[in-house]
Amino acid sequence: MRLSKSVLNHLEAEAVTRVLLEDGYLGMGAEVGKFEEDIANYLKIPSSNVVCVNSGTAALHLAVDSILKPGEEILVPSLTFLSSFQAISAAGVVPISCEVNEETLSIDLKDAVNRISSKTKAIMCVHYASNPACLIELYSFANLHGLRVIEDAAHAFGCSKDQKKIGSIGDIVCFSFDGIKNITSGEGGAIITSDTNVLSIVKDSRLLAIEKDSDKRYVGQRSWDFDVYRQGYRYHMSNIFAAIGRVQLSKFELEFAPKRKALAKKYFELLNSNKYVKFQTVENDVDIVPHIMPIRVLNGERDFLKFELEKAGIPTGIHYKPNHLLSYYGGGKTSLPVTEMVYSQLLTLPLHPEITFSEVEKICELINNLLH
Template identity: 30%
Template sequence: MKVPYALPYIGEEEIQEVVSALRSNWLSKGPKTLEFEKAFSSLVDSAHAIGLSSCTAGLHIAQVVSGVGPGDEVITTPYTFVATVNTILHCGAKPVFADIDPVTLNIDPEQVERMITPKTKAIIPVHFAGYPCDMRPLLALADKYKLTVIEDAAHAVYTQYHGKPVGSISELTCFSFYATKNLSTGEGGMVTTNNPELADKLKAYSLHGMSKDAWNRYSDKGSWFYEVRYPGFKYNMTDLQAALGLRQLERLAHMQQIRMTYAHAYLDAFSQLEELVLPVDSPEHRHAWHLFFIRIRQGALTITRDEFIDLLKEEGIGTSVHFIPVPLHPYYQQAGYRIEDYPVAKEAYEGVISLPLYPGMTVEQVNYVIDAVVGIVKKYRR
């Protein structure tokens, strides 16, 4: 049996909606983007949602409208995809890493406070795998030190923190709709905010700093005149992306139920394996289950993490590793960052494996993955 690591979950509804967008002759940002933004803001209980070309674009302009610039420091986690950190550099600021919590693998608020200096401008917590960061102490720190919190919610569509949807908690939250995300537009992203002034700036910065987008210039009710108010970027979402997102949004609850069912099947099956550390799942929060990862306890098996991955590959099972900590990448090593300064992130990386988890999987595939993992652990346990 073959079990790919991840596949998009696209049905006839999405195909027909994209065809409808094509036939409308409006391909860039237009009515479907506006409809998708409205629907997504309702999902996450946020006053404003700005559709973008990617979550990376969102992280960049969220920092720009927050005033992050040269001489500033932005604190984030070393245990994230590099886009989170690259965008800090794009603003001319300095990334500062705070180590992670050993249980959730999310940024540790106590470590964050230790890293705050007079140069600190913002904190970017990352909701790893779909489980929420502990936002209350982070927001308290932001209030105490007059900082901006920008949530990286690339994994966190559908996540809730103490009953509040991620997207309504901080001043700015950035989502990803990449091909394998819980809700996909192929490529795409969204920034949510309850601040109308920031929303206006985000809209302008996402489209060259212009006062009007194409829909407001070229539609029947539009006007040709516009002004450039900021030195903006070309980061807008298109109606083709939004069309896909609209139908995905309608099916999101169904897709999430499948993810949760499969994640709990993994949890139940692996809970008796002392050699593995499993993801945390708390009734206080709603886990989006973007990823399901296992961690091999140090010294528990006679094989390495990489050998474990190779054995799964021989069984036809795709896997991934989330994440290679940012300080391990050559550019950041040359910039002076050392993984030894973040021992929790280092240990997590050395044992972590992400298993297949997506709505298009069958129950038979899930059971096949379970049998393979259990068999490998039992064969190679010390």
């Protein structure tokens, strides 16, 4: 059994073979343009609003870099993957670690407000475990304090709020398509925004900031005589990644999304009545396609449970070690008691489209036997 897994078959293999043998071009070309169009069609937005890059971390870095200056600050929940923090600090911007709301596990705005300074220019929310929580409150908060919003939607591809897909609403939204995400392109990510200024910056920045080179790549051209006005990066997506991503997207609604949702529902049904197990709260108008399956173990026995599950061949994870505890981000100088308490309780259970319902039943039976 695997905690998470890339689920691919001959269709992705054939798409890669087509690019390798027929296209003769493995860099960023027509296939990437088509993947951007496919994503745009899926989200029902213009394709010019989608910018594919080679990882979710790159997407976040370019997003931060496009709107903030070195030395400025961005509010971010400490309970997130290291990528969110590294993307911020890579741009010379200061991540201000905030608490999470204990129920939703998203950024706690009541805590965040106390951390605003004259240097705070943006807020990065993280759709933890695919939950785009409190989006209305988040955008009101951002408006009130004059902040830009970057949504770290690495977990939230295919999720919706009020029947609108994440990425079709919002300021700047970043997805990850790494190997184990809701869809994968091998490695990859995308920045989605309707802000034309941000779009023009990130389209250039992903290709070493060569002015207006991006669109030419889609028709097999490139700039030979060019100018550069800012720091850029080699973050463009390759045709190989895009070919995998396009097939994955074509399978998403019929195959991956229903299976992930059904497995999560089963976990919920079988564990929710256990008084020592707590799930994150999800608003009624939010539709989740879960990327990971974290539970909170409330009796202080998380490590015991992890040990026993692993002894029984069931791999588990801990998402995540809070970033404010890492030496590079303060080494715990800031105290975030809710985040630290939640961290001590979190345990991620296996979830990917190839897990079977009987495997979920077995896992839950074991948990219910161990936690009573």
